[in-house]
Amino acid sequence: MNPHLARLFAVSRQPARRIIGLMSGTSLDGLDVALCRCEGHGAALKVTLEQFASIPYTPEEQQQLRAISQPQVSLTALTLANAAVARRHAAAVQTCLWQWQLRPADIDLLASHGQTIWHAPRHQHQQAGYPHHATLQIGDGDHLAALTGIITVADFRQKHVAHGFEGAPLxxxxxxxxxxxxxxxxxxxxxxxxxxxxxxxxxxxxxxxxxxxxxxxxxxxxxxxxxxxxxxxxxxxxxxxxxxxxxxxxxxxxxxxxxxxxxxxxxxxxxxxxxxxxxxxxxxxxxxxxxxxxxxxxxxxxxxxxxxxxxxxxxxxxxxxxxxxxxxxxxxxxxxxxxxxxxxxxxxxxxxxxxxGISTDAKEAVLFAVLANETIAGTPTLSLGKICLP
Incomplete structure (x- = not known):
């Protein structure tokens, strides 16, 4: 068996998982990094926030993100940003692990929300001939997995839209x-x-x-x-x-x-x-x-x-x-x-x-860690996110 698949299977069967939730919201103030211990799943779930960091974006980084969140963004800029945001988030994870004196092998999963660039539910885009909802987050999960060596669950909103929902809120x-x-x-x-x-x-x-x-x-x-x-x-x-x-x-x-x-x-x-x-x-x-x-x-x-x-x-x-x-x-x-x-x-x-019992600033990052936990180990009615192997 592929060793990464074997690892994923083992993680799914563990009584508890250490999951890092990553959240960068529409306010563009920075990246929230929440290390959670998720014990069990579903109604029996118990979550402990072990560590939390909020890494602010520089004014230059904020301006870059605002520039690509516009209707007329160039495809080159958007494509480059998809990888660049993932690399920035991967570096933030590596910095946090070093500060917390942990290794990538100590973490079972990354749960990445990504950065929303455009959200287009049907009532908002009103495009004739396109009766579907749509949304776009960048910060590619495969880059995150490859750069950190940690199995990554990403694109939660895409899966929500794929099942006919609006992609938000989750x-x-x-x-x-x-x-x-x-x-x-x-x-x-x-x-x-x-x-x-x-x-x-x-x-x-x-x-x-x-x-x-x-x-x-x-x-x-x-x-x-x-x-x-x-x-x-x-x-x-x-x-x-x-x-x-x-x-x-x-x-x-x-x-x-x-x-x-x-x-x-x-x-x-x-x-x-x-x-x-x-x-x-x-x-x-x-x-x-x-x-x-x-x-x-x-x-x-x-x-x-x-x-x-x-x-x-x-x-x-x-x-x-x-x-x-x-x-x-x-x-x-x-x-x-x-x-x-x-x-x-x-x-x-x-x-x-x-x-x-949850930090005001950490809540959203914790929630995505929970969603990843349920996708990997639970029995949800709707699994959210796609799994990216290192």
Whole structure:
């Protein structure tokens, strides 16, 4: 037998696996690297976060990624980036292993999300004659496997799309395994570039989880900050937005986009929620001259309103007061955004995901480690990801 296949078979039968989850989101702030011990699978799964590192991208790396996330990107640039991102991520894994005093042989699997370049669900691309969803992540899994020597599970979103789904969000598969409770209604809210949540009502036998995107979280806030405050990559803590005053007419125009009234579940990305979308609403409402801080304050309200509207659709009114919202992602550090969320969802209790034993910043990387664990060792109804041998 091929020794790599033999290794894969052995890993699948082990009582526990050490898996490194890699996550680089649409906010483009850096690569999250989570070393997890996954014991068992399915309902019996127990996950321990052994190590975590967040490796920031340089401004040059961020600009390179933004440049290839455009409709008119050259095929040469995209092809080169597919390998370059994988090499960058492989180097980050090797650095972390050295810092953690581990060898590649100590790791059973890599779980790589890759870098989303373009997300095109059917409702968004609206291409006649193409009734399918599509999505594209770069950071080739074969490069990762070959460069690290570790069996790699990658392209999770591609497999989701191949089975007829939209490719996002994927968090619900792992959220249900890790966080479902028979006694507490839980809503797991991730505030990354795009906001999404998984709703887990308190039931003794969980059914399929509702997972949905809600609209922008940080993507518009970060883009507006970079444009209007040169040298700042994001509004740290929401301090700039806190100075401003939301503009009601502009906020109403932004919320008039059909996405917000679309039924749940739904998915979107920065392809839709870009500065062009904001600029069009500003022209419509004659607000092109509002101050940068007022613009940021308005965009905070937009992110909070998108979450609040989706939560109110997903959670029955009678259950809202008994629901705890556990927040994670970069937006959880934005005090102005969190204050707006609590104001728009006054009856729910807001908490950090850390109350459930998972680092706020590590959660997404941990979730992909869980997905890889279930693909290799579990009996999921839908296996996600493709397996890349060294």
């Amino acid at each position: 968090a619900g598969f792992a959220d249900q395994l890790l966080f479902a409770s028979p006694t507490e209604n839980r809503l797991l809210l991730n505030l990354g570039g795009i906001a999404n949540f998984t709703y887990l009502p308190a039931v003794s036998v969980p059914g399929p989880a509702l997972t949905t995107d809600t609209g922008p979280a940080n993507t518009l806030l970060d883009a507006a900050t970079r444009r209007h405050f040169p040298g700042q990559l994001y509004d740290s803590g929401g301090r700039l937005a806190a100075i401003g005053t939301p503009h009601p007419a502009l906020l109403a125009a932004l919320l008039a986009h059909p996405f917000f009234n679309a039924p749940l579940p739904k998915t979107t990305g920065p392809e839709l929620f870009s500065l062009a979308y904001v600029e069009a609403a500003q022209v419509q409402t004659q607000t092109t001259e509002i101050s940068p801080t007022d613009l940021l304050a308005t965009l905070v309200e937009l992110s909070a309103a998108g979450v609040a509207q989706a939560v109110q659709k997903a959670v029955p009114d009678a259950d809202l007061a008994q629901t705890v919202v556990y927040a994670s992602g970069g937006g959880q550090h934005n005090d102005t955004l969190m204050t707006a969320l609590q104001r728009q969802l006054p009856s729910v209790r807001l908490a950090s995901i850390e109350a459930l």
